[in-house]
Amino acid sequence: MTIARRMKQALEVPEGARDANWVREHLQTAVALELSTLPPYLTAWWSIRSSGSAKRLLKQVVLQEMLHMGLICNCLNALGDRPRIAFRDVVQRYPAHLPGGVQVDLVVPLQRFSLDAVARMFMKIEEPSWNPFITFGGEQWPTIGAFYSAIVAAVQTLDPTEFTPHRRQIEEPGLSLTTINVKADCLAALDTIMVQGEGTTGSPAFGGGPDDIAHYYKFAEILHGRKFVKGDDGCWHFSGDAIPHLDPRVDVFLMDEVPAYGYPDSLQFDFLFTQMLQSLQNAWDTGISSIVVQQAEALMLQMTVEARRLMQLPKPDGSGLNFGPDFQFLGA
Numbered sequence: 001m002t003i004a005r006r007m008k009q010a011l012e013v014p015e016g017a018r019d020a021n022w023v024r025e026h027l028q029t030a031v032a033l034e035l036s037t038l039p040p041y042l043t044a045w046w047s048i049r050s051s052g053s054a055k056r057l058l059k060q061v062v063l064q065e066m067l068h069m070g071l072i073c074n075c076l077n078a079l080g081d082r083p084r085i086a087f088r089d090v091v092q093r094y095p096a097h098l099p100g101g102v103q104v105d106l107v108v109p110l111q112r113f114s115l116d117a118v119a120r121m122f123m124k125i126e127e128p129s130w131n132p133f134i135t136f137g138g139e140q141w142p143t144i145g146a147f148y149s150a151i152v153a154a155v156q157t158l159d160p161t162e163f164t165p166h167r168r169q170i171e172e173p174g175l176s177l178t179t180i181n182v183k184a185d186c187l188a189a190l191d192t193i194m195v196q197g198e199g200t201t202g203s204p205a206f207g208g209g210p211d212d213i214a215h216y217y218k219f220a221e222i223l224h225g226r227k228f229v230k231g232d233d234g235c236w237h238f239s240g241d242a243i244p245h246l247d248p249r250v251d252v253f254l255m256d257e258v259p260a261y262g263y264p265d266s267l268q269f270d271f272l273f274t275q276m277l278q279s280l281q282n283a284w285d286t287g288i289s290s291i292v293v294q295q296a297e298a299l300m301l302q303m304t305v306e307a308r309r310l311m312q313l314p315k316p317d318g319s320g321l322n323f324g325p326d327f328q329f330l331g332a
Contacts, residue, residue, distance in 0.1 A: 168287035
């Protein structure tokens with residue numbers, strides 16, 4: 001069953017029946033949802049050769065998606081469940097249908113950075129929840145924002161005794177990842193996910209810093225080539241500092257879109273990717289986070305090196321394009 005289908009079925013359950021088991025089940029769906037955004041974002045980020053504002057904004061989105069997944073995993077452990085990360089049915093194979101904010105038929109490939117990818121794909125994934133439902137194939141489908149709003153409403157009804165402090169949770173100051181000790185912590189974590197990412201419904205800003213705007217607007221800044229700032233008239237405009245557009249043939253590795261069957265040349269990358277997910281699974285299974293998270297961070301660095309090696313490795317088909325990482329999970 002697709003994540004989008006699980007989201008739809010989740011909201012078909014009457015509100016009065018959305019108990020702690022319902023919350024646990026759909027927080028698991030949220031883990032898969034947040035994990036599914038990382039490969040396309042990482043691929044685009046790694047494909048940028050040079051430093052600059054666009055690359056920095058992509059990195060911010062990647063780190064916040066990692067934070068979101070971590071917060072959900074901590075919520076699950078606080079509720080006595082075990083987050084599922086390193087499982088074949090959780091990890092997407094690309095091109096993939098992702099539970100995007102507005103189009104359930106959105107197919108997301110793994111491809112190099114381009115303004116077209118930002119506009120057509122990334123901004124669709126992160127589109128704010130102006131409407132809680134969309135119509136596709138004759139059915140009503142919830143947006144990601146509606147899905148998270150339903151989880152928030154259900155958590156608000158839970159008995160506080162459902163939460164157990166410090167149960168196999170991970171703290172990571174570098175990501176602002178904190179433990180979930182009481183119900184209010186879980187609600188605060190879900191609010192962070194929504195205002196930073198796909199669930200935002202209000203102001204673009206969630207903090208006082210110039211980069212504290214939701215992901216949709218970060219991508220829009222890259223597309224428009226300007227920072228999104230609040231003017232003296234109280235309205236938001238793309239009139240801030242310039243964000244230079246990248247030259248697609250100079251500033252970006254000429255990586256070809258990864259085919260559905262992947263590449264044998266990506267096997268070493270896939271091995272590192274699988275190890276990294278298994279390290280994270282072990283961390284949340286045991287609560288022994290310090291060493292395991294360090295291992296995952298080291299593996300992520302190795303993945304970066306290997307991905308960029310592939311992005312400079314010419315394909316033998318005469319296309320002038322290069323290989324890329326296919327993010328295939330090798331575990332069970």
